Amino acid sequence: MPTESEKQMSSIESTIVRVVDNIKKSDSDSWNYRGLELSNEMLVVLISHPNIDKAAAALDVSIGNLADQKDIPGIAHFLEHMLFMGSSKYPGENEYSKLIEGNGGSSNAFTSGDHTNYYFDIHPNLLPEALDILAQFFISPLFSASSTDRELEAVNSEYERNLSDDGRRVFQLEKSTSDPKHPYSGFTTGNSESLRTMPKQRGIDIRQVLLDFHKVQYSSNRMSLAVLGNQSLDELQSLVMKSFNDVPNKNLKQVKYPADPYGESTRKTICYVVPVKEYRCLTINWVIPDHKDLYYCDPESYLSHLIAHEGDGSLLSYLKKLGLATQSASGEKYVAPGFSFFYVYLELTIEGLNRWEEIIYIVYQYIAMLRKEGPKEWIFDERKNLNAMHFQFREKEPANDFVSNLALRMR
Known part of the structure; x- marks a missing residue:
């Protein structure tokens, strides 16, 4: 008759539908890796090494601010903030941050066009507890009225900081000049006006909107998890099964967005920007179609290598x-499944600022020359060899960056 622990292990194993142990890594990498797919379709990568200073984990949801409701801009970003504010199992608003920051760790999150990414690092001994609190973000968040009001102020403060950030200002300009019918055109940070004042005027309960967005857009089959710890791979696997198997699978489709956020009416637009800080630059953006199926040949990397090259003849x-x-x-x-941008960025001299139209002409001449010459196998091979060398000898990133990037790239 099986013991209770054997029954528990059998139950845990039944929640895994796929295991991948032959993950390719560099010859110099002493860490151990394992890939999993849980029965709720969550993808997982485990990383184990006995001598790490910090454990880390990241969960990425493949939905972001392009899924904002048109009439409540910033709701995806606001939800990202609110998930830190307690769950049914861990109702303390600061329970997660107290555990992590009180034990030499850090935590953060970000919302992009089609991803929301939550990550932390912590003392290795406290990884199990931190993982369980993180899992509850996606199982039973509270969204209490008091924390909703307070966290909205944090979102508004972030918005106000962005007002003097030249990069954010240009980014919003690019969005606001796109087709207003395309999701890319939205205001994605959110502020007190978009998340409190305007919803109140229309009789909308923002807490209910948060609950609905979490219910409708967050699903385990849109999630990827990366966990780094000093436990063995089997132990890490058990921790993940215990905490994340109950994240509900709503069988949501992966979202793909319309291919061109500009269209004929808004393409070929020139924007002039007066920066907050003194600098001179010219950026040319082109919309390019989704090319995820060309991942292995990486065509945009080939082109950017030639355009950004700084040697003779460049x-x-x-x-x-x-x-x-x-x-x-x-x-x-x-940006998101469906479309991307290819850009050329140039820092200009004062003379260059005065002759920006000539510079654009030169850029297009250079691109025309590349098109006429066509792809060169020796350049592709050179890039391929350099990337292989980088893979073999790459330095380890900080633990939280490492897991965040892994989780982001898994879907």
Whole structure:
């Protein structure tokens, strides 16, 4: 007859539908990895090493501010804040932060277009307790009236800080000049007006909106979890099963957004920005289609490598000779399934600021030259080898960044 512990282990094992132990890692990586899919379709990666200073975990939900209700902008971001404010099992508003920050750890979260990411690090011995509190964010959050009012002030303070942040100002400008019918056009941070004043005027209970958003948009089949600890992989697996198997699976589809947030009527727009801080730059953005199926050949990386190259014959070297620019960058700005942006960024001299139209012409000439020449296998191979070398010898990130990035990339 099986013992109680054997019955419990059998029950735990029945909650796993897939195990992946042959995860590829660099030759210099001494950490152990395991991938799991739980019966509620949550994806999990476990990382184990006996000699870590801090344990860490991150849970990523593949829904973000593009799912905001049109009439309540900022609700996804507000929900991110509110989940820290207690659950039925752990009702103390600061229970999570007290445990983590009181034991040498840190916690945070962020909301992007199609992801909301919660992460922490802590003393390894306290990982089990911290994991269980985190899991309850997604099982039975409270959204108490008192904490709703207080946390709304925190969201509004974040909004006010962003008013003097040039990067955030330009980002909102890009959004507000897009097609107003596209989800990308929304105001995503939220503030006291969008989350309190306007809902009250329309008789909307913001707490109920939070509950509804959590119920309608948060589901285990949209979640990915990464856990780093000094326990064995089997022990970490048991911890995850115990805490996260009860996160409900609502069988929600992965959201894909309309391909072009600008369209013919709002494309080819020039925006002039007076910055808060003194700097001069030119940014050109192009909308590009979803190309997740091209992940392994990474075409945008190939193109950005050529455009942002700084050696002889490069775009930047030519602009430097003309006295127009001093720095360059290029790459993809991923937003959400359905579309992304490709950008070219140039830091300008005073002369360059006066001749910005000429610079745009030069950029397009350079791109036309690349198109005429076509892809070069030797450049692709060079990039491939450099990436392989980086993979083999990459330095470890801080624990919380490591798990946050892993969880983000799993879906």
